Structure formats: structure tokens, C-alpha cells
Amino acid sequence: SQENGICTAAEECQCMDKTSSSKLLNKGGTVVNADRQQQADIYIEDGVVVEVQPNIKVADEVRVLDATGKYVMPGGIDPHTHLEFPFMGQETIDDFFSGQAAALAGGTTMHIDFVIPINGSLAAGFEAYAKKAEKSCMDYGFHMAVTTWNEGVSRDMEILVKEKGINSFKFFMAYKGELMVKDELLLQGFKMCKALGALAQVHAENGEAVAEGQSRMIELGITGPEGHTLSRPSMLEGEATARAIRLAQFVNTPLYVVHVMSIDALDEIVRARQSGQRVIGEPIVASLVLDDSKIWDPDFTIAAKYVMSPPIRASGHNKALQAALSTGLLQLVGTDHCPFNSTQKEAGIIDFRKIPNGVNGIEERMHLIWDVMVNSGQISVMDYVRITSTACAHIFNIYPRKGAILPNSDADIIILNPNATFQISAKSHHSKIDTNVYEGWEGKGKVEVTISRGKVVWEHDRLMIERGSGRYISMPPFGYLFDGMDKIDSAYLSSLKAPVYR
Numbered sequence: 001s002q003e004n005g006i007c008t009a010a011e012e013c014q015c016m017d018k019t020s021s022s023k024l025l026n027k028g029g030t031v032v033n034a035d036r037q038q039q040a041d042i043y044i045e046d047g048v049v050v051e052v053q054p055n056i057k058v059a060d061e062v063r064v065l066d067a068t069g070k071y072v073m074p075g076g077i078d079p080h081t082h083l084e085f086p087f088m089g090q091e092t093i094d095d096f097f098s099g100q101a102a103a104l105a106g107g108t109t110m111h112i113d114f115v116i117p118i119n120g121s122l123a124a125g126f127e128a129y130a131k132k133a134e135k136s137c138m139d140y141g142f143h144m145a146v147t148t149w150n151e152g153v154s155r156d157m158e159i160l161v162k163e164k165g166i167n168s169f170k171f172f173m174a175y176k177g178e179l180m181v182k183d184e185l186l187l188q189g190f191k192m193c194k195a196l197g198a199l200a201q202v203h204a205e206n207g208e209a210v211a212e213g214q215s216r217m218i219e220l221g222i223t224g225p226e227g228h229t230l231s232r233p234s235m236l237e238g239e240a241t242a243r244a245i246r247l248a249q250f251v252n253t254p255l256y257v258v259h260v261m262s263i264d265a266l267d268e269i270v271r272a273r274q275s276g277q278r279v280i281g282e283p284i285v286a287s288l289v290l291d292d293s294k295i296w297d298p299d300f301t302i303a304a305k306y307v308m309s310p311p312i313r314a315s316g317h318n319k320a321l322q323a324a325l326s327t328g329l330l331q332l333v334g335t336d337h338c339p340f341n342s343t344q345k346e347a348g349i350i351d352f353r354k355i356p357n358g359v360n361g362i363e364e365r366m367h368l369i370w371d372v373m374v375n376s377g378q379i380s381v382m383d384y385v386r387i388t389s390t391a392c393a394h395i396f397n398i399y400p401r402k403g404a405i406l407p408n409s410d411a412d413i414i415i416l417n418p419n420a421t422f423q424i425s426a427k428s429h430h431s432k433i434d435t436n437v438y439e440g441w442e443g444k445g446k447v448e449v450t451i452s453r454g455k456v457v458w459e460h461d462r463l464m465i466e467r468g469s470g471r472y473i474s475m476p477p478f479g480y481l482f483d484g485m486d487k488i489d490s491a492y493l494s495s496l497k498a499p500v501y502r
């Protein structure tokens, strides 16, 4: 039952025998949480961490994993993925099984995917995604996109929060004629999010101006992938980020800006945070480690694989985003994993507007952030844990079940060898995509073991995973970002000095 290094037949395959033990001792490593690192062993039983102490003694039947000289950390949580996503006339090539297999091979043990409504219906979209996710082999949660507005939508938002474990809603300010919403909907949506204790998220680009920019490029005869980048400059990301921030401030609700790609957006987030506003900024691996140079490649297949929105920016934006992440101005790293094969990208061979937008990253995030941020000395190992796992668990209100190695936390754990090397290639990755935007990257610091809910699922470069074993993680509303909001509302009301009774 081995295929491409993946064991998928749990019942038949011997390689599962060693790994499926419900008791596990992780011995001898440096255990790192976001606030503390220590030399300790970790005892795991039935998928849950039982004890974190030096020198734990166990019975003979317990499997022991030796982590001497290595870092033992919470598994990564990717806050931004698009598996089986119907978009721009295509569907992303990774389903919930292949995308999650890739994630586990790269040290990510949970992800939060974006549910897209069906004909505007949130309930129908949720049901469809719940079905798709039945094949999951690791834990996952959902954000919900809102693309239209009516009574049914606001009723569904309430049901999704109160009964279905959703605590975040995303509004696309781009993709005119498809997913884009206008300011009126943003305001209604933000108000509803505030009332429900759900986090409002935005894809921040001015969709009207992007459409204008696209027409301009076509008129100039620029039809290739570079037209994509040229049609949606960073000022349009800055404008929409500023607008969303102001509207969230007006409503007094927390805001989460997904895929921060530019200094323009960063500046707006930093200004808002400095003024005390609750704004979270999520750069993605592509915005942190890539630049736009490949979009001018004469080979369409190479250039098209970098087409995503907002676009990957010119060199310099990446370094600024790294610095902001290292100093806490940005809070966590996603991937926006949205993989389309080279044949799917060819839909836009004569018109860049038809190239399905999206890049890979779910498998590469933990390695690349280690290599670029920790190996360069920009962040500590504790900070690494915070930006790849713990901050996400806090923001989406699932800490300390996720994002920590503590007694009673889910045993989602990685062992990273800082002295081992990794290589990235489409030939060896586990995603179904036939290209890789990080092709040829070689770095230091390798995830040698991934433990998902107490089971070793990645070891010796082999996956041992079971279709259907992943669980949906309900995320409760009113996370920490909402603490004290009522007091700010009261202060606002008393500041009005109105109505004046005459």
C-alpha cells in the first residue's frame, strides 16, 4: 500500500503498526512553545499531551521517539488555504486529502480553509465543503466567504457561528463580477460580524480600479502574465486596506487582513495598530520570500505559475514584510495555498485575465519560514512557534487545544532537525500541482517527524496517513480580539454628547 512514499491503507500496511500506538514518548529534545523553551520529554496518550517534563519514565510497550539535538514544536497551523476551490472557471488541483498530505509532510497539522457560498448561499457552501472535507487526514477548520447580502445571508451567518463552529467571515474587495463586494456590503457584514463575535477578514484590493488597470493593459497590447502584475499595483492594495481599516474602525470591530503583499498595505496596518485599532496582518510565504522577477520570464508556464492576487511585489516589499513580522507588526504567516496545474494556468495563455490566480505553499511554509526568518537570525525559535502556530490558535480561539505543547493540548507536534537540509521540487513534493513556485530552493532545518493527534504521520520521508481520520475543529466566537470592545462602544456613546434635548 505504498504509493509515492504515501501509505494510505491503514488497516493493511505494516508501516502503520509502529506508528498507530496510542502511547508515545518524545524524548530528549528542546520543547519550544511561544513563551518558553525547555529540555523536556513529552508523554502522549490517545492523541493528547499528558505530560511535559524532563526524564519521564514509561512502560516498555510505549513507543519512544528520540529527539536529541532537535527542536520539538507545535505543529504548524496554516490560516489561509483553498482546497477544492472552484475559481475562475477551474478548481484547485489539491483536494482535502492531497493538500493535507502535503501539509503534513511539511510540518503543518491544521489548516483553515475558505468556504465559498453556492449561488450566494452560505449554508449550501458550508454543506458542500463539509462533504469535500470528509476525506481529510488532518484537522481543519473553516472560514466563510460572504459574497452577497440579504436576510438569508445574515441568518446563515448567525447559524454558522452559533451552531457550526465558524468564527470568521471573509469579504473580497477584488474580483469584480465574481466574488467582489461593495462598501455597503462590507459595512453590513462588519456589523454582523461584530454582533456575532466573529472576525471580519478582507482580501484588500480595489476591484474597480483593478478592472480598469486590466483594460488598460489589454489596450496597450500587454496580454501576458506581466499584465497581471502591472494592472494591480500596490497602491490599490494600500487603498483597499486603508478603506477596510477605516470601515472596521467606524463599526468598531476587529479586522484581519489576509495575504498582506506590499509595504502599502503594511503601512496602513501599522498606522492603525499604532492608533490602538485591533487589526491583524497576515503576510504569506510568497510575499515574504519571493519577488516579482519571474513574472517577466519569456516562458509562459514559468511566469504564469507566479500569478496570484494581490500580486507578488518587486523586491524590497518582501524584506519590509519580514522585518514587520519579526517585530510583531504583523502577527502570523499563511500560505494562500491555491494550486492550479500548468495546464489550468494555460486558460490565460492569450489573456492574463483568465489565468487562474494562486500559488502553492502549504507544504513549504514551515521550512521556508525557518530558513528565511530563523536561520537569518531575524527571529527566535519561540517567535517561529508564535508566527507559524500559536498566534493563529489565539486569533481563532482554539488555544491551548492547538498551538501549544501543554498537558491536555492535542498532540500535534513536529520534530525539526536544525542541521538537516531540505530541497524543494515539484518532482518530490506531495501536492498534486505539477509546478512549484519555490522550485530548486535548498535550505537548512528539516521537519523530520510530524505527529498528528498523537500519531506519527511523517517519518523517514514517508507519509503514513489515513483518509477520513482528520477532524473538523469548531472555533468559538468572541476570541480575545473582542475583549473590552463593549467598553469602547460605551465610551463612544458617552462621547457623543447627544441627543441634545431642546
Ligand SMILES: NC(=O)NCCC(=O)O
Binding pocket: 082, 203, 259, 307, 308, 309, 310, 336, 338, 357, 358, 359
Ligand atoms: N490569492 C489568489 O490569487 N488566489 C486565491 C483567492 C484569493 O485568496 O484571493
Ligand SMILES: [Zn+2]
Binding pocket: 203, 258, 259, 309, 310
Ligand atoms: Zn484573496
